[in-house]
Structure formats: C-alpha cells, structure tokens
Amino acid sequence: xxxxxxxxxxxxxxxxxxxxxxxxxxxxxxxxxxxxxxxxxxxxxxxxxxxxxxxxxxxxxxxxxxxxxxxxxxxxxxxxxxxxxxxxxxxxxxxxxxxxxxxxxxxxxxxxxxxxxxxxxxxxxxxxxxxxxxxxxxxxxxxxxxxxxxxxxxxxxxxxxxxxxxxxxxxxxxxxxxxxxxxxxxxxxxxxxxxxxxxxxxxxxxxxxxxxxxxxxxxxxxxxxxxxxxxxxxxxxxxxxxxxxxxxxxxxxxxxxxxxxxxxxxxxxxxxxxxxxxxxxxxxxxxxxxxxxxxxxxxxxxxxxxxxxxxxxxxxxxxxxxxxxxxxxxxxxxxxxxxxxxxxxxxxxxxxxxxxxxxxxxxxxxxxxxxxxxxxxxxxxxxxxxxxxxxxxxxxxxxxxxxxxxxxxxxxxxxxxxxxxxxxxxxxxxxxxxxxxxxxxxxxxxxxxxxxxxxxxxxxxxxxxxxxxxxxxxxxxxx
Amino acid sequence: xxxxxxxxxxxxxxxxxxxxxxxxxxxxxxxxxxxxxxxxxxxxxxxxxxxxxxxxxxxxxxxxxxxxxxxxxxxxxxxxxxxxxxxxxxxxxxxxxxxxxxxxxxxxxxxxxxxxxxxxxxxxxxxxxxxxxxxxxxxxxxxxxxxxxxxxxxxxxxxxxxxxxxxxxxxxxxxxxxxxxxxxxxxxxxxxxxxxxxxxxxxxxxxxxxxxxxxxxxxxxxxxxxxxxxxxxxxxxxxxxxxxxxxxxxxxxxxxxxxxxxxxxxxxxxxxxxxxxxxxxxxxxxxxxxxxxxxxxxxxxxxxxxxxxxxxxxxxxxxxxxxxxxxxxxxxxxxxxxxxxxxxxxxxxxxxxxxxxxxxxxxxxxxxxxxxxxxxxxxxxxxxxxxxxxxxxxxxxxxxxxxxxxxxxxxxxxxxxxxxxx
Numbered sequence: 001x002x003x004x005x006x007x008x009x010x011x012x013x014x015x016x017x018x019x020x021x022x023x024x025x026x027x028x029x030x031x032x033x034x035x036x037x038x039x040x041x042x043x044x045x046x047x048x049x050x051x052x053x054x055x056x057x058x059x060x061x062x063x064x065x066x067x068x069x070x071x072x073x074x075x076x077x078x079x080x081x082x083x084x085x086x087x088x089x090x091x092x093x094x095x096x097x098x099x100x101x102x103x104x105x106x107x108x109x110x111x112x113x114x115x116x117x118x119x120x121x122x123x124x125x126x127x128x129x130x131x132x133x134x135x136x137x138x139x140x141x142x143x144x145x146x147x148x149x150x151x152x153x154x155x156x157x158x159x160x161x162x163x164x165x166x167x168x169x170x171x172x173x174x175x176x177x178x179x180x181x182x183x184x185x186x187x188x189x190x191x192x193x194x195x196x197x198x199x200x201x202x203x204x205x206x207x208x209x210x211x212x213x214x215x216x217x218x219x220x221x222x223x224x225x226x227x228x229x230x231x232x233x234x235x236x237x238x239x240x241x242x243x244x245x246x247x248x249x250x251x252x253x254x255x256x257x258x259x260x261x262x263x264x265x266x267x268x269x270x271x272x273x274x275x276x277x278x279x280x281x282x283x284x285x286x287x288x289x290x291x292x293x294x295x296x297x298x299x300x301x302x303x304x305x306x307x308x309x310x311x312x313x314x315x316x317x318x319x320x321x322x323x324x325x326x327x328x329x330x331x332x333x334x335x336x337x338x339x340x341x342x343x344x345x346x347x348x349x350x351x352x353x354x355x356x357x358x359x360x361x362x363x364x365x366x367x368x369x370x371x372x373x374x375x376x377x378x379x380x381x382x383x384x385x386x387x388x389x390x391x392x393x394x395x396x397x398x399x400x401x402x403x404x405x406x407x408x409x410x411x412x413x414x415x416x417x418x419x420x421x422x423x424x425x426x427x428x429x430x431x432x433x434x435x436x437x438x439x440x441x442x443x444x445x446x447x448x449x450x451x452x453x454x455x456x457x458x459x460x461x462x463x464x465x466x467x468x469x470x471x472x473x474x475x476x477x478x479x
Numbered sequence: 480x481x482x483x484x485x486x487x488x489x490x491x492x493x494x495x496x497x498x499x500x501x502x503x504x505x506x507x508x509x510x511x512x513x514x515x516x517x518x519x520x521x522x523x524x525x526x527x528x529x530x531x532x533x534x535x536x537x538x539x540x541x542x543x544x545x546x547x548x549x550x551x552x553x554x555x556x557x558x559x560x561x562x563x564x565x566x567x568x569x570x571x572x573x574x575x576x577x578x579x580x581x582x583x584x585x586x587x588x589x590x591x592x593x594x595x596x597x598x599x600x601x602x603x604x605x606x607x608x609x610x611x612x613x614x615x616x617x618x619x620x621x622x623x624x625x626x627x628x629x630x631x632x633x634x635x636x637x638x639x640x641x642x643x644x645x646x647x648x649x650x651x652x653x654x655x656x657x658x659x660x661x662x663x664x665x666x667x668x669x670x671x672x673x674x675x676x677x678x679x680x681x682x683x684x685x686x687x688x689x690x691x692x693x694x695x696x697x698x699x700x701x702x703x704x705x706x707x708x709x710x711x712x713x714x715x716x717x718x719x720x721x722x723x724x725x726x727x728x729x730x731x732x733x734x735x736x737x738x739x740x741x742x743x744x745x746x747x748x749x750x751x752x753x754x755x756x757x758x759x760x761x762x763x764x765x766x767x768x769x770x771x772x773x774x775x776x777x778x779x780x781x782x783x784x785x786x787x788x789x790x791x792x793x794x795x796x797x798x799x800x801x802x803x804x805x806x807x808x809x810x811x812x813x814x815x816x817x818x819x820x821x822x823x824x825x826x827x828x829x830x831x832x833x834x835x836x837x838x839x840x841x842x843x844x845x846x847x848x849x850x851x852x853x854x855x856x857x858x859x860x861x862x863x864x865x866x867x868x869x870x871x872x873x874x875x876x877x878x879x880x881x882x883x884x885x886x887x888x889x890x891x892x893x894x895x896x897x898x899x900x901x
Contacts, residue, residue, distance in 0.1 A: 103789040147655040158653065160662070161630045176874050181852055183787040183822060184616065184627070185666060187898040188879045192629055192662030196655050216712045240571040242594055242683030283712060285738035342651045346571040374653035375572075411649050411656040418656060429656060430646065437645040437886070438658050444881045456657070 001041055005062055009044060012054045019043035028087045031072045031079040035385060036420055040081040045092045049167055049175060049205040057173030059086055065450045068199035070142020073134040075338045076419030078198050082454040088203060090141045096120050104211045105164055110141025110204050126211040129156035133323040144204050147196030149415030154373035155246035160195040165208035171446040179208055198417050199452035201445035215281035219291050220309040220318055223276040223298045224269055228252050231274035232349035234301040235372035239345045243293055248373030249277040249322050255367045259321045262328035266321025277322055325369045333382035337394045339401050343410035345375040351408055355379040358400050362393040376414035403428055418456045426458055480531050488527055489513045493520040501556045505549035514558040518675050524557055525642040534893040537669035539611025546781050547668055551895035559610045565589050574650050576678040579610025595681035598625040602777045610674045616666025620773040623819055624716045629665040631680045637664060637672035640891030650678040668897045671886050685734035688765040691747055693729045693754030700753060701727045702794060702818055707750035709819045713743060718819050724811035729754055730772045776815050782824035785854045790821045796851050797823050803845040807838045
C-alpha cells in the first residue's frame, strides 16, 4: 500500500485508529485458531459508521482485501487475514446508542462487548440472551458475523433470532440501513441473510437487538455421573421427553479437572466421569414441575448425586466453570483445538463416543465440553504447536470428527462458523450446486470477493460450479 | 409459444390430469395451472420455462396470492400441492422434514401424534401448504410465543429457475454452516426459487391450555386490559383484539405446565376484569376457542392493510389511521390487533372496489406524512400500479433486485408481484 493511501486512511481514523507497527500488529495475525496465522498489511480501527464507510471507499478504490474483526475470539480462523490486506477492527465502536426498556430493544455499536449489553440493561430486569463462552470479550459485531450461540441458545435461539435491524457498510463503502421494521422485513430478509455471513457480505457497524425479560425464578442443577455415556443418555432423554430447560451442558472428566485446577473452579467433583449442568427458568410452579421431571431422568440414568445451586453466587460459579472451561484447558497443554459440530440429538452418545475413539487412535488428549441440548459438540484437543507431528494429528482428528458428524446427519458448525478451518469440508457437507448458489449470493454482496477472502466457501467450488451455471469454463471466470 | 402449444407441452410433463386453470387474483387473468405429482416433473416444468423464456407463478393452494401484486408477465402457474408428504419426522429430535405441498393441517396431525406442536399456527390450516406459508413468510396466531416463522425453518431444498436443485441449512436445531439462504427464501413470495422441501423445528405439546375471552365497546379498554396481561411474568401464546367500532373481542391464550396455569389464572382474570362477557376455556374447549378466533382473522379474506410499529407506538399510530379513515368513510373498518407484536390489520368496509382503492391510496399518503410503516395486502391492479410507482429505490431494494437477477437470471419466476417490482 503506498504512502499516499496510508495517509488518506490515517486522516480518516486518526493516529489512534491505525495499527501498523510490526509489534502491535502481531495480535491481528490470527483469531482464537492460533494454528493458522498471516500478518495483515495494516489494521484500521474506525469509531463510527461514517469512518468505516470512508475507509471502505478508499480500500475499494485501491482493490485491497478487507478482513472484518471483532475481538478476535473466534475459533475457526474467520478473522485471520489469510490473503493479507487490511483488517478493520470494531474495538473503538463500543457505545450503547439507545436502550428502549418499554419496547425491549437496544441499538448498539458493533464493537460493544456482548456482556456489556446485559450489564447495561440488567437494572431494568432485561438481558441479551445469546451468551457465548467468550461473552466477556467477544463483540456483538463478531456475534453477528458468526451467528454465535451459547449455552442458553437452547431456549432462546442463536444470535439471528435476536437481531431486529442492522446498519451495514458494503464492499464499496455504501451504507445500507436495514432498520425500518422490527416486525417483518421490507422485501427480502437481508438482515437474516447477513447474520452468519462471516464478514463476506460487509461490515455491520450498528445493531438493533431484542432484549428479554429476566425470568422470575431460575434453578440450576448439577448432575454428577460416573461416565460420559450416562450424561449423554440423560440429555437425549430430556429432549425425547419434550422437557424444556433453558440450557443442557455436559463436561467430561478431563475438563472438570482442568476447571477445578484453574481460577474458574466451580466445585465440580474431581472424581466424576462427567457432569451435566442444566438450568430451568420461568414461574415458580413451572420450574418446580420441570425440575421434578428432570430429576427423575437423572435418577433413571444413574446420576450419583444431584446438586442444586443454593443462591445466585453458587449459580454464577457453576456457570463460570462451564464458560471458563476453554481457558482452563491451558493448564493441560499449551494449545487447544476446539472443534465445533452439530448432530441430531438422538445421536449424541454415539457421536461423543466416536470422537473419543478418533482421539485415542491418533494418540491425542481429548476433553469434551458441549451444548448437549442443541446437539452441538465441542471436542477439545490439547496439543503443543511446537510438535509438528502432533499438529498434523490434531488437524486429521478435526477433519475426521467433522466428517463423522456430517455422516451422521449433522453439520460442520453449530456456532463458531466455517471460517478458514472448515473451508475444505464444505464440499463434504454440501453438493456443488448448493455451494454454487451460495457463491451467487456472495458475488451480489461483494463482486470482487475482497471481503474476508478465502473464508466460508472454497474458491475452487465457486469457480467450478459457477461456471456450470453460466456455461463458462473455470478459466473464463478465474481472476 | 401459443397458449395451445404451452398446454400441450405442460401436458407432456405430467399428463392431462395435472393440468387445469387458475385465475391470478390481482389481474383476473386465467392461466394454465400445472400440478406436478413429483419433484422431477417440477424440474421439467422449470426447464421448459427456461428454454422458452416463459414466466410462471409458483403457488401452493393459491390462497395467499391475493396478497401479491399482478405479475408483469405470467404464462402459467405451478402448484406444489402434488409434491406432498412427510419425508422424515424425528420425535426424539424435535424436527420434521416435509415436502412443500403438504397442508398445515396434514403436518399438524403427524407431529401432534408424536407429542409435538407445529408453529406457525396459521388460519385455515387445511387451506395452506407449508411451502406457501414459508414462501409468504406467514407467521401464526402463536407468534407472540414462538416468534416469526423464519426462526424455525432449519433448512430448505429449493429448485432455482433453471431446475437446479440446491440445499440450504439442514435438519438440525442448531447449525451455522454456510449462508442462511433459508432466511432469504422465506418470505420471498416465490420470486427467487421454488421451495420443494422444508425442515422445521418443533415444540412440545403443552400440558395444559387456557384461553380467556371478553368483549368491550372500547378499543382503549381492550388495549389496556391486554397491556396489563402482557406485563404479567407469563409467556403468552396470543394476545389479540378483533372487531369493529362498538364491539371488540379480546382473546388471551396461555399454555404450559398445569400447575403454572392453575396458579396464575386469577392474575389474568384481574387484568381483564373490566371487560364484558368474560369466559375462560380449558383443554379441548380452549383449543377450539383459539382456533375459531384464529380462523376468524380471515373471514372476508386477507386484510387490506397492515400497520407495523413498536408496541409503545401502536395506540398513537392506530389512531392516526382511524382518524384519517373517519374523514374518508362513515363505515368503521374491521380490525385485528396483536398489541405486543405491534401489528394492526385492517379491513375497509367500503364495498366498492374503486372507492376502496382510493381510500387505501389516501391512507398511504397519511402514512408517508407521519412516517408510519404500513403494508398493503390486497391485490387490486390499479392500486398495485399506483403503489409500485411509489416504491422508493433504496440501496436495500437495489441489492434485492441484484439478488433476484443473480438467482433467477432468466426471469422464470414471474416478476412484479412483490415490493419494488421484485
């Protein structure tokens, strides 16, 4: 990038909005998937929609690839600048623009941290429901890009169900206001289409989000099992019997031990083979009736003990342990590969068992913690990136786990997205025509494919299948 | 291609028995209607259209086509009613995959037998197909509890204009793999693709149901009663008001655990105590009362107009519409209000279609003056042309037009029936 363009961008975002020194730029080489890294040319940190649009106009004119970034907590390499270019970060867009208690929504800048929104509205007995484990660090803009989930999305749904409107800056710096109606989209549901597009359609700079009333009563139960299979069987039975808690989470033995050895220690019993953490919300009578049904299933499936959080402090501690599990794994090994896949909830036990066998076969240490209620598995492989052979085995295990889930009727991602990590497996889950259709839609939003290039859809699939669509050879359309 | 040769060609796809005629409500033009018995015949019909530069209107049973504008060009209609049946129902997983032509009542019967509840709970479910409901983005009488339909479509299998099949999403309750194209297709009113199969999330059948009804001559009292009910810490299925000046019927529907409903019944009674003719229904009677109120929404057809806003703005914005209408007509409109969702549906009482169109155009002008968001749901051609001319070209509409051109470059799916000429 020449000096003139550099100065032009600096003039837009100011000295504090530009990161170009070799040391300060290092954190922007990857997101949470540290195994894959690439240095960007420059990082821009605009403060407003207008600044973002002005930056995008310059970068469009210059034909520079753009990688949007929230807090960099993603786990699929979605914010890794794989083709270099400029990273546009949301870190300086952190304002709550409007809090409407009566109509239960908030308008925020996209760089606001997820947990900050709930803090901003909790005095009104409202909260923002999607609660990814990284909610103390991840931004709402990043949540939009990944369509993030979290333990309580079992009841409340992923991010997409909570987005009422967006302000988006498109590839050429145009501002798209999609905020006219909270009830129904005007025309096509562009907001719903944008959520989960992993930064390939544009950058959301302002977000209108639905807030939820705090339930009057919350009961948190911790069931302790001697083995992981019984915990999985319990979760499957809870779904099959049509019970509706707000979260069903499972942690295996290695995860429990890591959590209990860390600052997130929650009082999980170290000797347990697995624990199942569940929460029931609502009015007193419904919480009581549902808890009773759940306890019966715990007993039927061989829980050796069931604990109930006695107060808010204990409840928060149990959840801190669950949400801190990924961080706690740092005690087991220097690096952690967090897989993310979904399976039908009738196949939970079988698929968890299969992941255990794959890890065993490849001589890897596996810790499992997952959203059992949604069928969203997170097999975590502990490794050391300095050991090249171990890295190779980790990647092979990741691939085999994902493909096993797809074979069982599942999918590659429940909440982390495809990013860079699962790019090649997209052709395993989807047929050429499915990917071609996605490419057609992507090209409408970003005809030059400069937004987060090399993510979500394999370029090869795009070229080959798009050619089939329009009767040209891949060479004709290759750029 | 002449009409005669078109019908001959269509007959070769699925036989004479699959051919009939259908009248497009908005233009009153009669079109050949093909009802293919299977997906393969749908593909062949689309290929025929592509090869001969024909435009088709996709329908289910055709009930919702009166909500769309007249197509700029249409050569035939294609009904998905023949492509019906449940492909997979997994009671243990709470998901169902169903072919587009299945009626909502057929689907409801299957999942109810497995202990599940189907959302959306649409009016006249025996006259609506799941494909049509998704294509129209039609949410149900239970929207307050479950949200809009687009939240529960897990995946779709569609045919593009040239007959290419494409899948989006899957059969899982949680899945973020690839773009959420099902969100683009849901509510696109058949202007992008033909929906052939849908996977949906299901919810447990409730242990108990309670429906509270009452009447009042005062719309303000009806709104206030439901505002109080809405403030209770209950998850409501429906809070609605229906009627006409001098008589408004209020309905509040709850479902869930038996113990919870028994315990809070008196709290609800207190909220609506000022209404007349109060009644409370339980169990089967509750379902009947709810279904009857739901189906009454469509007595006399689809509403002419819908006001959408924030809940706190509903009373003020409704009054602006009513006040304008009082200037235009002596006969008050029939209305249906969902105050917590913040929608007002309105049926004009004017029997003369031309005069009614004039009233609607005036109401649109009032809405524009006061920055109200209203949707026109009727189909009369003169009004459609007038409103199409007033569609503002925004960056969003330009993007939608590009999406349509990209997914259906040949214009196989008849255009002009949706917002902005889409």
